[in-house]
Amino acid sequence: MTRIINTPLTDEVTCSLHAGDRALINGIIYTGRDAAHKRLAELLERGEKLPFEIKGQIIYYVGPCPAKPGKAIGSAGPTTSGRMDAYTPGLMKIGLKGMIGKGECSKSVIDSIVRHKGVYFAAAGGAGALLAETVKEAEVVAFADLGPEAVFRLKVEKFPVTVIIDTEGKNLYEIGRSQYQK
Amino acid sequence: MRELNVDVITNTVEKLCIESNYFLPQDAKKALEEAVMKEESPIGKDALLNILKNQEIAGRNRVPICQDTGLAVFFIELGQDLRLVGGDFNEAINEGVRRGYKNGYLRKSVVDDPIFLRKNTGDNTPAIIHTTIVKGDKLKITIAPKGGGSENMSALRMLTPSEGVKGIKEFIVETVDRAGSNPCPPVIVGVGIGGTVEMTALIAKKALLRTLGEHNSNPEVAKLENELLEEINNLGIGPQGFGGRITALAVNIETFPAHLASMPVAVNIQCHAARHMTAIL
Numbered sequence: 042m043t044r045i046i047n048t049p050l051t052d053e054v055t056c057s058l059h060a061g062d063r064a065l066i067n068g069i070i071y072t073g074r075d076a077a078h079k080r081l082a083e084l085l086e087r088g089e090k091l092p093f094e095i096k097g098q099i100i101y102y103v104g105p106c107p108a109k110p111g112k113a114i115g116s117a118g119p120t121t122s123g124r125m126d127a128y129t130p131g132l133m134k135i136g137l138k139g140m141i142g143k144g145e146c147s148k149s150v151i152d153s154i155v156r157h158k159g160v161y162f163a164a165a166g167g168a169g170a171l172l173a174e175t176v177k178e179a180e181v182v183a184f185a186d187l188g189p190e191a192v193f194r195l196k197v198e199k200f201p202v203t204v205i206i207d208t209e210g211k212n213l214y215e216i217g218r219s220q221y222q223k
Numbered sequence: 224m225r226e227l228n229v230d231v232i233t234n235t236v237e238k239l240c241i242e243s244n245y246f247l248p249q250d251a252k253k254a255l256e257e258a259v260m261k262e263e264s265p266i267g268k269d270a271l272l273n274i275l276k277n278q279e280i281a282g283r284n285r286v287p288i289c290q291d292t293g294l295a296v297f298f299i300e301l302g303q304d305l306r307l308v309g310g311d312f313n314e315a316i317n318e319g320v321r322r323g324y325k326n327g328y329l330r331k332s333v334v335d336d337p338i339f340l341r342k343n344t345g346d347n348t349p350a351i352i353h354t355t356i357v358k359g360d361k362l363k364i365t366i367a368p369k370g371g372g373s374e375n376m377s378a379l380r381m382l383t384p385s386e387g388v389k390g391i392k393e394f395i396v397e398t399v400d401r402a403g404s405n406p407c408p409p410v411i412v413g414v415g416i417g418g419t420v421e422m423t424a425l426i427a428k429k430a431l432l433r434t435l436g437e438h439n440s441n442p443e444v445a446k447l448e449n450e451l452l453e454e455i456n457n458l459g460i461g462p463q464g465f466g467g468r469i470t471a472l473a474v475n476i477e478t479f480p481a482h483l484a485s486m487p488v489a490v491n492i493q494c495h496a497a498r499h500m501t502a503i504l
Contacts, residue, residue, distance in 0.1 A: 061266065076341070106290045106330045115328050116281070116290040121372045121405050144372070144405035144464065165270065166372070166407035166463055167496045168277035169290035188343050189290075189330050201273075203266070203465065214404050217466020221264060222459030 045199070049097030050138040055160045058204045060211040064162070065199040070099045070141070072193040074120050077184050078128040085131060092183035092192060096136035099162075102143075104189035105179070106169070114179040114195070116169030119143040122161070126150050133157045141202055145214060155210045162202035163213075175200040224306045225360040227504060229315035232307075232362070235502050236319025239366045240295060241327030243500035244287040247278040250435040251497040254472040258409055258462070267467025271409075274462070274495055289496045292329040293368035295320045295350040298429065302359035313352055316364075321346040332371065353425065367432060367499040373410065376402035379424055379489040391416060391488055392451060398490040399455050399471065404464020407494035409472045411435070412455065415489040418479035427489035430475035432499055439476055448474045462495075472497075 046054055048068035058064065071093055073081065084091055102122050106115025122142030129140060130153040138159050143166035146154075154161055164172055178196035185191050205213045255275055262268040281288040297316060301307075324331055324347040333348065334341040357363075378398045382390050395414060402410070415427030438445035451474040461467025472495070481487065 104290060104330060104332075106287050106292065107328045109286065109328050115330070116287040118290050120291070121375065123405065143407065145403055163404075163463065163465075165273045165277070166404075167289045167494050168273050170281035170284065170286050170288060171273060171277040173286070173290075174280065188345070189332070190343075203463075213466070214464050217264070217266065217461060217464070218403075218459040219466075220459065221267075221461055221466045221468060223457035 048099055050099065050160070051097065052158045055138060055158050056208050058160050058207055060204055060207045060213040060216060062204040064202050064204065066099070066202060067198055068196070070101045070195050070197055070200070071182070072103050072105070072195060073100045074102050074104050074190055075124055076187050076190040077192050078125050080184055082128050082131060085135070093194065095132060097138050098136070099139035099141060100132070100137060101141040101164070101195065105173070105193070106189070108179070114173050114176045117173045117176060118169030119164040119166055122146055129153060133159055146206060151206055151210050151212065154206050155208060158208045160204060160208065161206040163205045164200070164202050172200065224304060226306045226308050227362060228309040229307055229312060230309055231504060232312070232315040232364070233319040233322070235364060235504060236316050236366070237323040237326065239364065239500050239502055240320055240323025240329065240368070243366050243498045244292045244327065244329055244368055245285050246282050247288055248497065248499060251495070252278065254435045255495065258469040258472060262462065262467050262469050264461055264465065264467035266465045267461040267469065270462035270465055271469070287329055288498065289370060290330055291332065291370035291372065292324070293332060293370045295347060296367045296369050296428070297350055297352045298365040298367070298432065299352060299354040300357045300363040301354055302361045303356050304360035305362055316352055317348045317350055320348050320350045362504040363501060364504070365432060365499060365501040370494060370496070373406035373492045373494040376406040376492045377490055379420065379487065381420065382486040382488050383484070384486050386486065388447065392454065394488050395451055395490050396454050396458070399492070400458055402492055403460055406492045407496070408460055408464055409462055409469045409495050411493040411497050412451070412471050412474040413491040413493060414474065414476040415491070416476060416478045416486065417481040418487065419482070420487060422479055423487040423489040424491070426477040426479055427491040430477040431491060431493045431497065433475045435473050435497070441478070444476050444478060448476050
């Protein structure tokens with residue numbers, strides 16, 4: 042069954058999502074990858090305000106292609122999440138609720154997801170053209186100098202994801218693999 | 224002696240950059256279609272169908288298959304009876320990359336200083352260019368844009384001869400196992416065995432250019448490819464790492480003579496967006 046969920050996320054929604062569930066996301070999500078996370082962490086360290094309200098929000102790990110004329114965004118599939126592991130617990134502590142990426146997360150991120158009732162989704166890796174079709178608006182909200190690594194505010198409609206790690210810490214990558222390992 | 228103006232190279236490279244990122248090669252498409260038939264996991268099958276749907280959308284809308292349009296890696300075969308005129312050969316390729324990545328709306332993914340500043344060069348140069356001199360008067364240009372996610376999961380180990388086939392297999396399977404869901408499976412596993420440290424890495428990358436479904440011409444190596452593919456698919460990682468039968472579409476091994484004391488092995492992981500394209504001038 043495919044669920045439809047809206048952002049910002051609430052505990053009620055995150056707690057009802059389970060590893061392996063498929064969902065379509067409607068609303069605003071923010072992008073951020075390596076360089077943007079580094080800068081967000083530096084802002085937090087200096088006690089400064091983040092360039093967007095993070096409470097209940099989702100960060101999508103993506104560095105999109107430039108938009109062709111008339112399009113909101115270029116191809117926009119997920120990047121490998123593990124590289125953001127060092128920053129994620131700190132962001133969840135101040136209200137980040139969800140992450141969209143692909144690939145494994147560290148134990149500290151999984152613990153953080155359980156503690157803060159968050160959720161880790163995967164979007165289809167290498168399916169940037171398909172995912173870009175669900176992005177209706179895109180606007181740079183911070184770090185424009187980083188080019189594709191800037192923070193974009195995306196308005197998405199039916200953005201398809203799969204729940205990888207749920208609020209109980211269950212992990213689809215482990216569950217799925219154990220079913221098919223020989 | 225035949226002459227070729229380097230402007231022609233720039234124009235060709237521009238086109239190759241764009242088209243290799245928009246259109247998935249037929250063999251990769253066919254391998255994915257076959258994988259759909261073989262995959263037992265419903266969520267894995269669905270992931271494969273999405274991958275196929277994605278490349279259809281990319282081709283139809285003329286947009287990149289994947290947002291990671293990669294470092295522009297080139298394999299060039301330059302005929303020794305061809306004279307290049309009109310400018311610098313490597314600069315002609317880099318200019319083609321600049322134009323292709325700009326005019327094709329491709330992502331620029333190169334940072335100049337890899338350690339400290341990591342500032343984007345803004346035009347996806349420098350390209351990575353491997354040139355070989357061959358017989359004849361033609362110029363063969365192959366581009367293989369390479370994304371960072373799968374490249375990061377690649378590995379090289381200096382095995383010693385006594386570790387044998389067992390050691391080779393363990394290292395390759397371990398590398399794919401450790402990569403798990405990170406490199407966008409189903410992957411293609413390019414393997415180089417033999418040579419020196421740089422040669423084994425280079426032939427591992429070249430192995431990724433081989434048409435899917437073809438095997439190494441040495442029957443013993445071909446057998447090793449089949450055995451490794453089976454072992455890797457028994458890992459259960461599956462499409463997108465969601466669990467399933469198809470973790471890899473192929474294992475392609477290339478070999479090179481080695482030092483008496485050495486048996487280096489390189490594993491270059493390629494995601495399912497196995498992009499490459501060739502032009503002959």
